[in-house]
Structure formats: structure tokens, C-alpha cells
Amino acid sequence: MSAKRQSTVAEKLRMKAGVLTAAEKKLMAALFADYPVAGLSSITDFARLAGVSTPSVLRLAKKLGFSGFPALQEALRGELSAQLQNPIAKHERWAAEAPDAHILNRFADAAMDNMRASLRLMDHRVFDAVARLLGARRRSVHIMGGRITGAVAHYFHTHLHMARPGVHLVPEAQAAWPQYLLNLSRGDVLLVFDVRRYDARMLDFAVSAKAEGAEVVLITDQWMSPIARIAGLTLPLRIEVPSSWDSNMVPLFVAESLVAAVVDHNWPETQARIHRLETINETLRRGKS
């Protein structure tokens, strides 16, 4: 790949600065005053902003080598979006020899994109509300995941359980569900991970739980599990990767962040609990060996 290809509109302009006419210099100044946003409105607005006529804008675009004004705009949008994507991540991932097309690089890019998009999709107030619910000691917490997200649910259960008592994992095996519904008390929290392809049986479970008075919290993907309609709080995420399956990285991220938030929120008590846990672990290990 040659380095020439990736010349930005700004570079092209500076390159041609010598042969620009008066009207074109006005345009260049106007564009640089608010680069590149000034060039993203209509050709009429841009011309008026610079104080020239519309055909002058068009002539400048052609002089820079574009087929027309829309082509110039697309170039501007392209470099803008490249610039807004975390620049470090894209360029610094593997300074080394691995090709861009390598699966690790493709996966890493996708993962970073997912993180960004998910953080935008999530409402941090909802996140805080979920953390508050999970931190309330008088509420039991019941965690549930589907085929894909089962591992995340399991992981979340393990860690939240270190932070507080009263945390239960609803097993994937449907046979045991009735008793778990029985154990639900009014005000308990049911946290469900459900990404496509959505599990109709989990919807049933959530509906029943809600009928029992549970607060339903849903962590789902951008296409939204049907459980969203009955959930009190929903955190939508983005989980696409170049693979046959979706990625669990962002759900895991949310799970870890939620645990951290709960731990933060009630630090002294949790710290004591963790300390006790470490001691017990030590004792068990010694006892065994």
C-alpha cells in the first residue's frame, strides 16, 4: 500500500494552496476554521458560510480530484470517522509484522468497536440503578444465562457471590426451574443475560419471576431480547465479531464492572468478606496438601 493514497482533504488543500483562486482560498479558510464539519453541510450552506457561490465550491472539489461535492463529503466523513475511532487502538495494535487481516487483529478491532458502541448504547444511569439493586443486601439476586451467555452468568455469579451473600445461579437445566421460582421473594432481583438467538423459555421464566414480584434486569444485545418488554432495567450491548458466534467479551465487561461497582459501593463490609474468604481458602488449601 502506498502512502499517497491516504492523503486527507486537508493535505490535498495545502498541496494545491499555490494554485487556488481567491474564492477557493475563502473556501479553504472557511473549511479549516471548522474542519471538517464545515464541509459536511449542503453545498449551498458551505458556499454561503464562505461567502462565495455554489459553483465555486464545486470547482474546488474537482480541482482536488473529486468527482463532485458528495465525493468530497464522503472523503471528509471517512477521515472523520477514522479519527474518532480510538486512534491508538487502530494503529498501535500490532506495530509488529502481523497483517491487518490476521484473525487477532480483526478480532481486536471488533472487540474495541463493540466496547465503544456498547458504552454509547448503555445509559450510565441505568447501569448505576442496576448496581444499586445488586448492592441491596435485603434483596436476593438470581442470575440466569442462556446457551451462549451461560458462562458469563456463571462467572458473574461466582464473583458477585464473593462480594455479598444471597446470590443464586439459576441452572440452565429447565427441570429445576420451578423450585427456583418458588425461592423468589417479592423485591428480589432477577438478572438475565439473553442474546440472540433468544431463548423463549427464559422469557417465560422472566415473566413468571416478574409476576412473583421480582425486579427483572436484562443484559442483552443490540437487537434486544423480547424480555426487554417486561424488564424494569435493560442494558443493551454490541457483541458482533468476525466469527460464527457472537462475542461474550462485552457482557463479561459489564459483569465485571457491575461487580466492581457493587464492591465499591459498600467497601468496608465487602473488604471484610473478601478477607475472610481468602483466609478460608488458605485453610482449605493447607488442609488438603
Add this chain to the structure above:
Amino acid sequence: MSAKRQSTVAEKLRMKAGVLTAAEKKLMAALFADYPVAGLSSITDFARLAGVSTPSVLRLAKKLGFSGFPALQEALRGELSAQLQNPIAKHERWAAEAPDAHILNRFADAAMDNMRASLRLMDHRVFDAVARLLGARRRSVHIMGGRITGAVAHYFHTHLHMARPGVHLVPEAQAAWPQYLLNLSRGDVLLVFDVRRYDARMLDFAVSAKAEGAEVVLITDQWMSPIARIAGLTLPLRIEVPSSWDSNMVPLFVAESLVAAVVDHNWPETQARIHRLETINETLRRGKS
């Protein structure tokens, strides 16, 4: 003037997230995937990008309180140019409206740093070698994780098992280990996840496995599990986050990437397998309900 200060399009969207229809949610996700640039092209392009019709875009714009699509675009341009000129915003904050110190932002920063650092730590030739080992059908694969990484090992087992036969998960319960050692054949692969605090018993297991002729592959953290000394291939990662525990995100990333690499490497065969799996799942589901 209302108490609310000028809210961004992103905020408006999240505010209304509850009352958005399916098509509108698609648009929201598409916009957030490349915010705000995705919304700066024509209404036609934007609609096509999100996979909905143009009128749906218009309806969303009106729902957010704009007079039409161009008005929405102008709002996007406005906040974009404000953001680009404001030096603070240069460092593109993700959950933009949440404070920097918010746990989500701190966690996200740490996760991104971990990703970058891990990609630099890993040698992509080692990664490829691991993928090749895992893809070899004549070798059985045995997967093992510790207390923290157990969930990742479990997840990795589930997914790799979808891609190929001969994948086994060594349970955490030590009691069952002898039989698993017995099942190891010369040339089999033992893939171990081990991060601090390292588990001495896993080292013993790995040593025994190597003695049986197994290829030991280790996925560990930057401080390197002692197993590294006997492992044939080692992938060191970075897993620090602002929390009481380390993060499993990067190990999960590597696990997912490895599965994708194995799947890629032997696509036709794997595809057939996955297809059969889907069929079986369908059948089971139908049979149950």
C-alpha cells in the same frame, strides 16, 4: 429555559430508549456504532446502513423533537464541531456524559489498555502455532483453568467443542484428575489458563501431563505462571483492572480468537459440524416443548 441544558442527540436517544420501536432501535445501534458520522450521510444511506426504510429515520428524528432529518443532522454537526474544538474532548470519552471517574469509564480504559498491552506482549507466531495445534484433529485437546479462569476454560471448552471433536474439560475438582491424566495420549494438547495467584496443583498436573507426552500450552498473565517453564507455547497477557480481582476479558478475547482461528482454518468441515449441531439443537428443542 428548561432546567435541562442542551442535550446531545445521543442523550436524547438514550432518554427515549424505552419508547423506541424495533426499527428505531436498529437506527440507534447503527448510529452509535459510528457516532456521529453514521448520521451525517443522506437519509437514504443511513436507512440502508441500519437496514430500515427511510421514513423510519424520519419518524425517529421527529420523535426526538427535530423538525426533520436535516435538523437532526445539524444538531449532530453542532455537537461534533463543539467536541472537536474542545481540547478536553480530544481524548474521546466513551460514556461521554458520565464522569471520568465513573467505574464504567475506569474499567473501559483499563480494558482497552489491557488489550493493547496484551497484543504487544503476545507473539503472533506463537498464537498461530497454538491455533494450529488446536486444529489438528488427531490430537485430543484438554482444557484446564484455575479459580479465576475456570469460567473462561469452561467457555473455551464449550465453543471449541462446537468446532471439533476430541475436546475435554479438566474439572476443577482435584479428585478426578488422575483419570484425566490417564486419558492423555502422547501428542495431545493440554491448554492451561493460569493467572495469579497461581495454583501449585495445576503446575503438578501440567508437569505430569508433559511427562505423558502432552504438548503444554499456557495462557497466563504478565507475571508468568510457573507453568511457563515447562510449557511448549506460552501466551502472556495483561489483565489488571481497578478492582479487587483481575479481569478475564483478555483471556476471553484470546479464547474467542483461538476458536475463530481454528474454525477459519478448517472451514468446510467445521461448517458442516456446526450445521449439524444447529439441526440437533432444533430437534431437541422441538422435542421438549
Add this chain to the structure above:
DNA sequence: GCACCACTGTAATGAATTTGACAGGCATAA
């Protein structure tokens, strides 16, 4: 002073966009 040339704006045309009206479709509730 006169003719030439390059540059710029006005006006008109054609293309694309935006918007409103309509009807099919899906889910919900009776």
C-alpha cells in the same frame, strides 16, 4: 485604450433527497 484571459456569479436543468399518505402485517387483548 483595447483585447484577451481567467475568475466569479446568476440562472436553469436534472438528480437526489426529504417528506407525507397509504396499506399490509404483526402482536396484543377481548
Add this chain to the structure above:
DNA sequence: TTATGCCTGTCAAATTCATTACAGTGGTGC
């Protein structure tokens, strides 16, 4: 099951936009 209401896409009209053609302006060299 049937009826209702909401959502969504197709289609067509109206508007805006991008582009071309052309005429006017100002400057430069002879």
C-alpha cells in the same frame, strides 16, 4: 378466534440539492 391498534415499508409528490451553461467583471499585456 377475531378485532384493534401500532409499527413498518412502498410509493409518489414536493422540495432541496448538485451540476452545467453562460454571461459579466476585473485585471493584464500590448
